Amino acid sequence: MRIVVCVKYVPDATGDRKFADDLTVDREDVDGLLSELDEYAVEQALQIAEEADEAEVTVLTVGPEDAKDALRKALSMGADKAVHVEDDDLHGSDVMGTSLVLAKAIEETGYDIVIAGMASTDGTMGVLPAILAERLGVPQVTLLSEVKVEGGPNGTVTGRRDGDTASEQLQASLPAVVSVTDQSGEARYPSFKGIMAAKKKPVKSLDLDDLGIDADEVGLEAAWTKVDSADERPARTKGTIVTDEGEGGKRLAEFLASQKFI
């Protein structure tokens, strides 16, 4: 079974994230890493592979040179190989551009199941997996907090999707696109052996030519959306902070009353 995991390289959320002058993500000032939510996707891929008779896990990213770090992390967790789509013309791609490239790269790699995270920790749109299913013309089995694959490459994927108003049990035939939530199960830590082994695992680089995509279909200029401005939110004005010396609850009630909440 061929499992492809989409992983994104993102700026560390605990750093001081900013926009660059062209209103794309500033990648200079903050360290990047494998989006934590994609670790859950890698974990489920590895578990599905362990259950299957024969399986290969490929991790795939679209991103700049440094995005290799995200691939190495996933390889050290236990993925078998990696594909990196890297091209200067990709800078500033929006979700339509990114998904076009990912879909082509997935087809080029070959797949029985594609696994993604529930959302990136930077763009946080949470729509890319559904878009991939649309582009690839296969079922979407998304936002699963529990996932199971049975019957090999021609088998089925089932899972639980916890929605706003109901919890649903889903079922689809492979090939399919799956996304998993952070409720799907703790992601494993890379072992020392895993980290050493990752250094020898193959990372294949592809550019737009390799995928038959024209430079003017992607990137900032060709994006389907345009950001006109990005402004830092003004810091909240310093509030009142009191120490409880027995009357903290009452004083808080006074504040709430003064704001007309009571």
Next chain:
Amino acid sequence: MAEILVYVDHVDGAVRKPTLELLTLARRLGEPVAVALGNGAAGTAATLAEHGATRVLTAEAAEFADYLVVPKVDALQAAYEALSAAGSLAAVLVPSSAEGKEIAARLAVRIGSGIITDAVDLEAGAEGPVATQSAFAASYTTKSRVSKGTPVITVKPNSAPVEAAPAAGAVETLAVSFGALATGTKVTARTPRESTGRPELTEAAIVVSGGRGVNGAENFAIIEALADSLGAAVGASRAAVDAGWYPHSNQVGQTGKSVSPQLYIASGISGAIQHRAGMQTSKTIVAVNKDAEAPIFDLVDYGVVGDLFNVVPQLTQEIQARKG
């Protein structure tokens, strides 16, 4: 006047509040035409008309409930095609629920349009609707627009007031034919979420949340009592949810619900960036934490450094006393 297609989120005909907010925003851009799908769709018309829908397109079919997302995309696409053939369609608006975003995104691919998700405000602009988004855990505010195709925009709950604006709301049946992908993902079982009787987290005017400091499932009764004294929804940090003290459906933050109430009260929550991502845009923020250095205090309008087991019950009692 241009028409704005509005996707209706409803449960068996009961329209959810975010859709009514969308109608307020849609009226800034043109005449709202609502699309309601599935069981009870026609029953939404009166409410939608009261809030400004000039037309209500409805479709009922078993596929909407039996299969995931795609049948609804087929239907929304049919509505899109009907309106754009008449040459009057200016935008498609969808509530930013998990399902709403997926429907919107697949429609955008099919019609060759760009998509903006999680807008928190919308205005008419010279080159189409301008969406305000909140980025990087609400530390930035961006303004964006769709530059290709008919703008598809999803809007977060609590982004606009619900306003009555009576309109015709003429009900029309939408003809839908389902494509090959529609039946790809079967919903084999569905368990509705049990109602707690408290307001819906994303829609509530007041949210009272507890974190690791609450220290046990049984202690959440303290948080619930405060919530009930204020008519509030209950939220929880991921630490409290992961410990099994409160259901995941109540988690506030990046991977939980994002809330933007008039008042947010955090007790025993440190204020990690991922939690802040889900509550930073609350109008008034209050925290109770025994650690004066907790990052949540950087956000608060009013903070109490103290033990929540003393402060919260006293607050609840005082609120009840004041309410008589």
